[in-house]
Amino acid sequence: MRQRPSLRALRGLVPCACRSALLGLAVGCAPGEKAADTAAQPTSEIMDVARWTPIEAADDPWPGAEGCSAAATRIEEDVLELDTGICGHISVEQPILSAVEAGEPLALLAWHAALTAAAPAEGWMVLTLDGQTLWELRRPIPSGPFVEAREDILGVDAAPGALLRLHVENHGANSWRFAWLRRAP
DSSP states (O other), rough: OOOOHHHHHHHSSOOOOHHHHHHHSSOOOOOTTTTTTOOOSSSSSSSOOGGGOEEEEEOOOTTOSSTTTTTEEEEEETTTETTTTTTTTEEEEEOOOOBBBBBOOEEEEEOOOOOSSSSSHHHHHHHETTTTEEEEEEEEBOOEEEEEEEEEEOOOBBBOOOOEEEEEEOSSSOHHHHEEEEEOO
């Protein structure tokens, strides 16, 4: 069973204001930390959070496309927010900025607030690169907030411009976040 990271572990990974919202607490910022701290951003990016675009229903590789991904996504404090209260099947994509090699260690940060629905279900977030699954997260609904901070994702061969795709689906009005995919330290 995964343990929820401590607030100390989240510093440097999740901006202060996001930690507060995620944990449901007024946690404040560490001395010298800004509410939208971007100091942890890597120098060699694979993706840019501002470049996510909705995948049209006709081009969506996941069954059940609803064609509502645009309304259900927004960028908040350099993090992609996916709102399943607006759309239960959300798919976005972007071309990668730099090449990725097979086996290259990658890091990602994603999380969700408490998951709720009228009936028990499962929430799912998946990330693919050039059509190959890099990572996925399946979570029971209902469940509490959860943070996935990984540095052991293995890359696949992909040239600059290859499509990075992110998909979320679940039943219920829930909030998922995706901060980054980058080279692991």
